[in-house]
Amino acid sequence: MKNITYLFIFILLLTFSINYSQQNPQVAKIKITGNVIEKNSKHPLEYATITFLNSKNPKAKTGGITNQKGDFNIDVIPGDYDIKIEFISFTPIILKQRKLEVSTNLGQIALIEDATQLNEVVVRTEQTSVSIKLDKKVYNVGADLMVKGGTVSDVLDNIPSVSVDSDGTVSLRGNSNVRILIDGRPSNAINISEALRQIPADAIDKVEVVTNPSARYDSEGGGGLLNIILKKGKNLGLNGALITSVGNPENYGVSGNINYKTEHFNLFTTTGYNYRTNPGNSFTNTEYLNSDGSTKNYINESKNNNRIREGYNSNFGLDWYLNNSTTWTNAFNIRKNNGNSPETVTYNNYDLNHQYVSTTYRNSTQNSDSQDMEYTSNFIKKFKKEGHKFTIDAAFSKDKDNDNSIITSAVLEKTSSAQKQNESLIQTDYVLPFGKESQFEMGYKGNFNSLFTDYKVGNLDNSGNYTPNNQFTNILDYKEKVNALYTQLGTKINKLSFLFGMRWEDSKINVNQLVTNDFNTKKYNNFFPSAFVTYEISDESSTSISYSRRISRPRGRMINPFSNYTSNINIFKGNPDLNPAFTNSLDFGYLKRWNKLTFNTSMYANKTTDSFQFIRRENGDFVNGTPVILSTPINLATENRFGFEFTLNYSPYKWWKLNTNFNFFKVDTKGDYTYTNSQNVLITQNFDNNASSWFTRLTSKITLPYKIDWQSNVTYNGPQSTSQGRVLGNMSANLGFSKDMFKEKGTLALNVQDVFNSRKRKYDTFIPGVLNSYSEMQWRTRQINLSFTYRFNKPKEKEKPQKRESDNGGEEY
Incomplete structure (x- = not known):
């Protein structure tokens, strides 16, 4: 165990040193601003992604995302860029060969919804709580009214393909051999059924349902796995x-x-x-x-x-x-x-x-x-x-x-x-990505x-003296x-x-x-x-x-x-x-x-x-x-x-x-x-x-x-x-x-x-x-x-x- 710990610390310090040695010298930057909206409703698109690409060699140089009003404010090094504005399930827009020498406002950019984005098909409505993907389903707890004040067991019992028995046993597609993860890691609780009844639903952000996991995941769980993701703030x-x-x-x-x-x-x-x-x-x-x-x-x-x-x-x-x-x-x-x-x-x-x-x-x-x-x-x-x-x-x-x-x-x-x-x-x-895809x-x-x-x-x-029953008394060391x-x-x-x-x-x-x-x-x-x-x-x-x-x-x-x-x-x-x-x-x-x-x-x-x-x-x-x-x-x-x-x-x-x-x-x-x-x-x-x-x-x-x-x-x-x-x-x-x-x-x-x-x-x-x-x-x-x-x-x-x-x-x- 000590060797693993030393290896962990060594890799961490080595990566720090490599990373700091590769940092670029400071260059005066300019500010690029703008606003992204949905074309039909005129509603602002929060979390839209803006990427600045080198027009001669298309590699991402810098980028950012929009706030809740659809605004972005990004620092870039002066130069020639292709600017890509995208949002999941919307047709992206690319502003070709923009010469950026001074701080610039790109104005209002309107995106149109595109039904061809199939890697992650999301039912895009304000109140939707279920996202369907080819390899899994993602259940967003925040939009579910029926688990407010409840527990994680209540959350799981409202998820497609998942059921919770009266004794707390979790099943996926009728199979109780399910691996339960919390933030991608196995739950550390001794009694998982009881632990799920103790964690409040308000602490959960979403639940991933993976019915047939790849080799990346633990092989544990013949019936698939559930990944419970806890909330963590993301706003500045x-x-x-x-x-x-x-x-x-x-x-x-x-x-x-x-x-x-x-x-x-x-x-x-x-x-x-x-x-x-x-x-x-x-x-x-x-x-x-x-x-x-x-x-x-x-x-x-x-x-x-x-x-x-x-x-x-x-x-x-x-x-x-x-x-x-x-x-x-x-x-x-x-x-x-x-x-x-x-x-x-x-x-x-x-x-x-x-x-x-x-x-x-x-x-x-x-x-x-x-x-x-x-x-x-x-x-x-x-x-x-x-x-x-x-x-x-x-x-x-x-x-x-x-x-x-x-x-x-x-x-x-x-x-x-x-x-x-x-x-x-x-x-x-x-x-390691390589080649085109x-x-x-x-x-x-x-x-x-x-x-x-x-x-x-x-x-x-009657005097409170205790006599052990050896038929049921034992110590288990696992x-x-x-x-x-x-x-x-x-x-x-x-x-x-x-x-x-x-x-x-x-x-x-x-x-x-x-x-x-x-x-x-x-x-x-x-x-x-x-x-x-x-x-x-x-x-x-x-x-x-x-x-x-x-x-x-x-x-x-x-x-x-x-x-x-x-x-x-x-x-x-x-x-x-x-x-x-x-x-x-x-x-x-x-x-x-x-x-x-x-x-x-x-x-x-x-x-x-x-x-x-x-x-x-x-x-x-x-x-x-x-x-x-x-x-x-x-x-x-x-x-x-x-x-x-x-x-x-x-x-x-x-x-x-x-x-x-x-x-x-x-x-x-x-x-x-x-x-x-x-x-x-x-x-x-x-x-x-x-x-x-x-x-x-x-x-x-x-x-x-x-x-x-x-x-x-x-x-x-x-x-x-x-x-x-x-x-x-x-x-x-x-x-x-x-x-x-x-x-x-x-x-x-x-x-x-x-x-x-x-x-x-x-x-x-x-x-x-x-x-x-x-x-x-x-x-x-x-x-x-x-x-x-x-x-x-x-x-x-x-x-x-x-x-x-x-x-x-x-x-x-």
Whole structure:
């Protein structure tokens, strides 16, 4: 690790010295000013790009962008230039061979919208929140009224192709093997589902949905990846925003972001506090069976909980513009949360004729606190040729999660879980454009992670003496080291574009259970090829085909051998012996744009070996004669997944915008699982299963009189059969209203999450000779939020050109 650190410092200092030695001597400059507008509406175009080119040798010499009024003011060295004025999806204008000897005003320049810009097809309306591109979708959170006062989980659950289960599991196109990045880096949280519920939506700028990533990205995530990009101010001077919110069930928060930018540095911070209550409930009605299939008895188990969370999050950092081509960014992030979760579990017992017998209770109080700290550094060196750059990224994090519970039933029990995680990341990337339209890339990434979990379960007597339960007490020491190298080459020949890449990753995983002396080391290295071909059929449409190989490494809850003890007859347990799953992914895409409509569709096929599947079985224990049912993940042979989806963005009128997403998929699973039941009989269960399901979401945004915006959506998750039962269909709806005030410096927003209180996971389970059960789970009941945003020295975010995102979340025009 020390050698890597020294190498990092050496490269940084070497680049500084090369850069400073290449700086040109000072020459008296002149000012070139002007104004850029849209020809039809006469509206100013903010973030339009002005580039000054040498008329004899077309290389960019200098340039700049317009402010919110469309004005630009750029210092240039006197000489002869071609001046290029451009804006995404508009026809650029080139002012040929302008002789600039003194400060000059170029006057007003009007651009005309051009529908032929297909590399980044953006639905260009003031209120649009979804941008569709051939290789990904970009969701701009700022325009979404329905997540104001919410969390990142709420944001993700409103994104095309993405769904969030009631237990917080994120799926992309129905596949839960998703890699989640924050600013291009893996999340440092121990429990990612819980962490996403703690980060406020107001801290998010946009989310990138990448269904088939190239070799540049981590190979992790068989179902694709989601890149959550945090807000960071970009306007010159001092500017920012203050957001306050209040909701029911009890929910309030305040957050602010401040940015101070000059020509030499950019200082930014986002800080927030929130208090949330999340009442939830679930029940499982079970018919227990004898070995011959006859009814033995019934138990109806119900849970009511009220999760209370108090959280603080802050990030602050500095962009240091060492010169026009070199930027060094350093940032520090901290999240701190604590809370308690009182829960009551009621068991109603019935005989084989479903006649009431008795009721028992199991009460628990859980206290938790967590702290996540992360330091990140990003160095970017850009060279003279556009797109030629070298970057170094580093991230170091330290996280702690502590949970303690007291469970009261027939006996008094205590559980505790103390987790510590340390993670280090070093990454470097080099991009070299060559020829007319070709580009070469290469890079290295090292990710080093350690997680230590001390889990205890025991009994308390009337005097408070603690007796450990060795069946559930253990210590898990997890260490992961992944080193990766990648390279890729892209080029364009006429209307055909190609991108071929190869990634190599070397993995070493240690999963050690210290109490039971169960030590397990997994070593493997793999190649992950990727290939992308795009063909421009016409100026308005393109088609593409892509392939990539992916890996899903089991982590966290999936390998933690003791994760849940709230119910003593339905227990979840991780599997430390899980192996990684490998996926080959093939994707066909088509993109078509009309005047008011953008249509994007894809057909995909995935084949996964050693796929993860959750099963329910007896674990051999009994509680008052009732068998304990264990839920656990296993590697289950092969999974073939096929599906298609489409996304439509339609603007029938200026005041009405529609967006819809539909996804259909079919999953064919093949595999057998063998275990020993409570009668010490070896059971082999066949898990061959062929299932299909679908998912759809419709979002509408309407501008009402008095400039009130109304946004609503309806989501439906179709039913799906599993190898041990079926998941039932579910529909839910959200809505939001907003009104600008104080000359657009302030915005008042009201939204309702889960309008009909219907967002629940419903499923049937059938285990022959053991049980039949029906379950419903609602993680959070209907939520109503009212928020107010006030901006100072910062215009309301309207349409902006989409920028290319680097792998670490950085941005460049």
